[in-house]
Amino acid sequence: MKALVFDVFGTVVDWRSGVARDVARLLGPDVDAAAFADAWRGRYTPSMDRVRRGERPWASLDTLHRESLDGLLVEFGRPGTDEGTRRELVLAWHRLDPWPDSVAGLARLRERFVIATLSNGNVSLLVDMARRAGLPWDTVLSAELFGHYKPDAEVYTGAATLLGAAPDDVLMVAAHVDDLAAARACGLRTAYVHRPDEKGPAGSPPVTDPAADLSVDSLVALAEHLGCP
Amino acid sequence: MKALVFDVFGTVVDWRSGVARDVARLLGPDVDAAAFADAWRGRYTPSMDRVRRGERPWASLDTLHRESLDGLLVEFGRPGTDEGTRRELVLAWHRLDPWPDSVAGLARLRERFVIATLSNGNVSLLVDMARRAGLPWDTVLSAELFGHYKPDAEVYTGAATLLGAAPDDVLMVAAHVDDLAAARACGLRTAYVHRPDEKGPAGSPPVTDPAADLSVDSLVALAEHLGCP
Numbered sequence: 001m002k003a004l005v006f007d008v009f010g011t012v013v014d015w016r017s018g019v020a021r022d023v024a025r026l027l028g029p030d031v032d033a034a035a036f037a038d039a040w041r042g043r044y045t046p047s048m049d050r051v052r053r054g055e056r057p058w059a060s061l062d063t064l065h066r067e068s069l070d071g072l073l074v075e076f077g078r079p080g081t082d083e084g085t086r087r088e089l090v091l092a093w094h095r096l097d098p099w100p101d102s103v104a105g106l107a108r109l110r111e112r113f114v115i116a117t118l119s120n121g122n123v124s125l126l127v128d129m130a131r132r133a134g135l136p137w138d139t140v141l142s143a144e145l146f147g148h149y150k151p152d153a154e155v156y157t158g159a160a161t162l163l164g165a166a167p168d169d170v171l172m173v174a175a176h177v178d179d180l181a182a183a184r185a186c187g188l189r190t191a192y193v194h195r196p197d198e199k200g201p202a203g204s205p206p207v208t209d210p211a212a213d214l215s216v217d218s219l220v221a222l223a224e225h226l227g228c229p
Numbered sequence: 230m231k232a233l234v235f236d237v238f239g240t241v242v243d244w245r246s247g248v249a250r251d252v253a254r255l256l257g258p259d260v261d262a263a264a265f266a267d268a269w270r271g272r273y274t275p276s277m278d279r280v281r282r283g284e285r286p287w288a289s290l291d292t293l294h295r296e297s298l299d300g301l302l303v304e305f306g307r308p309g310t311d312e313g314t315r316r317e318l319v320l321a322w323h324r325l326d327p328w329p330d331s332v333a334g335l336a337r338l339r340e341r342f343v344i345a346t347l348s349n350g351n352v353s354l355l356v357d358m359a360r361r362a363g364l365p366w367d368t369v370l371s372a373e374l375f376g377h378y379k380p381d382a383e384v385y386t387g388a389a390t391l392l393g394a395a396p397d398d399v400l401m402v403a404a405h406v407d408d409l410a411a412a413r414a415c416g417l418r419t420a421y422v423h424r425p426d427e428k429g430p431a432g433s434p435p436v437t438d439p440a441a442d443l444s445v446d447s448l449v450a451l452a453e454h455l456g457c458p
Contacts, residue, residue: 062393114356114360116356122391122393123368123391123392123393124391124392124393124394125393126368127343127345127367127368127392130367131343131367137368138356138359138360138369139352139355139356139366139368139369140367140368140369144391145374145391162351162352162353162373162374163352163353163356164291164351164352164353164354165353
């Protein structure tokens with residue numbers, strides 16, 4: 001195995017707390033910030049699916065987030081939110097905190113393997129996030145580079161090509177079984193990370209993914225499984 | 230200014246010494262290693278120009294290096310060089326040493342700005358190089374991501390787009406005036422780095438580029454000019 005590629009939202013960083021924090025800060029206490037974060041994330045897959053089905057040309061995740069936000073502000077009774085606040089809210093997705101094990105786990109993994117993002121987030125989002133959170137990526141790989149969103153095959157095969165690796169020399173790491181299934185269909189190896197808090201109290205993701213090559217409960221545990229000192 | 234993008238071969242790393250070192254190691258003392266490195270680099274621009282003119286489909290720099298190498302081995306009287314040695318020789322371009330000021334200068338610049346490669350080298354080459362040399366890129370940007378080689382405009386405008394920046398919020402840093410001229414034509418700012426040893430005794434690049442926004446003699450000097458502590 002040569003390289004590890006990581007899903008980011010939910011796998012490496014905690015999108016729900018980070019988005020809710022900025023929603024509370026920017027929209028005040030009268031908006032249910034956690035519900036707002038959940039509703040925003042709820043529009044994530046449908047918005048990408050319109051691109052994936054070819055119903056619209058390529059649009060970055062920042063653009064999709066902004067469009068979803070404009071709808072949500074109406075839904076949450078804040079249609080008069082000003083332009084500057086809307087822009088700041090979209091940037092909440094650039095300012096997410098890592099899970100407590102992420103930075104230490106990635107640092108250990110990087111000693112032995114090339115590590116890169118493989119996220120639907122756009123490149124500038126991922127760069128901003130990595131700088132703020134200290135995520136030690138060798139490089140940022142994004143759906144944006146391929147003009148396709150996960151789980152389209154072009155993303156997984158494109159990542160292996162850019163890393164100069166055969167698909168089965170690349171390990172896809174994610175907290176989402178559908179992401180891993182799509183990676184596996186392209187010949188990548190897969191590691192499942194159990195992130196029970198990703199979706200808050202409502203979520204109860206499986207503890208393991210029997211179809212994956214391995215299942216772990218943190219990136220530190222992944223480093224240990226892969227023999228990284 | 231938000232981001233700095235760097236030419237790599239000659240600007241950040243010393244390709245001539247690094248390639249000559251591996252040529253000497255792999256082909257032995259009877260081959261003039263410095264002449265071999267110069268001849269290999271001499272085929273660089275012509276090989277990319279065939280892609281740029283559309284005379285052939287996209288091919289990575291590793292592929293172009295390999296094709297040039299096969300010709301050079303005939304020219305230098307080593308047509309029987311085995312496949313494993315040829316592959317190792319191509320990887321010499323992944324193992325280049327930084328100029329003495331590069332790592333320190335980049336580390337200082339990164340405190341204030343996003344820093345990325347903007348090189349004709351393929352992504353895996355740039356990742357391998359950065360890991361070996363300790364180059365602290367926020368991300369690796371490559372001609373490979375755009376399907377165009379510098380000085381095609383798509384590379385410079387594409388880099389600004391991926392970094393989420395207007396062209397004039399991006400500074401292109403290079404030791405080559407033609408690279409900077411092409412970046413300027415796309416609206417980027419430009420910084421020239423004087424690298425008198427890039428081409429060995431035969432080279433005598435200009436000390437400054439009057440058309441650039443600034444000219445420096447090292448990446449540490451660039452950090453100082455830009456007020457990076």
